[in-house]
Amino acid sequence: MSQPFIKKEKIRFKHIDYAGIVFYPRFLEMLNDLVEDWFEEALKRPFSKMHETNGIPTVDLKIQFKNAARIGETLTKKLWVKELKSSSIVCGFQFVNQNEQTVLEGEVTLVNVKIQEDRQSIKAEAFNEEMKVKISSFII
Numbered sequence: 001m002s003q004p005f006i007k008k009e010k011i012r013f014k015h016i017d018y019a020g021i022v023f024y025p026r027f028l029e030m031l032n033d034l035v036e037d038w039f040e041e042a043l044k045r046p047f048s049k050m051h052e053t054n055g056i057p058t059v060d061l062k063i064q065f066k067n068a069a070r071i072g073e074t075l076t077k078k079l080w081v082k083e084l085k086s087s088s089i090v091c092g093f094q095f096v097n098q099n100e101q102t103v104l105e106g107e108v109t110l111v112n113v114k115i116q117e118d119r120q121s122i123k124a125e126a127f128n129e130e131m132k133v134k135i136s137s138f139i140i
């Protein structure tokens with residue numbers, strides 16, 4: 001059985017709002033960091049190289065906030081593949097606190113795109129077979 005990609009993140013002062021809880025846009029940044037880490041560490045396709053000619057933009061995002069996260073807490077961030085299509089991936093994600101409470105969960109759709117040389121347009125591009133195999137190892 002496949003396993004999700006997992007990273008931990010400590011909630012810092014930069015993440016919180018005046019109420020002392022994580023300000024919701026910071027969660028989206030944390031999710032993007034998780035996707036970027038997954039591509040670099042697990043799929044061996046770092047954004048620093050990929051974005052020279054390609055991209056992997058988010059085209060759909062569904063998120064539910066379940067519990068607040070506070071400064072000093074450590075979140076376990078999990079990402080897995082729900083569906084792999086020719087040029088897109090639907091991933092599930094969940095952030096859990098140290099008390100095993102779900103802080104947020106949802107689904108993100110990413111599309112593999114080719115950036116034209118003039119950088120004025122992008123077009124969906126199918127994943128190559130090697131990348132499909134790597135991504136498939138995270139299907140749950």
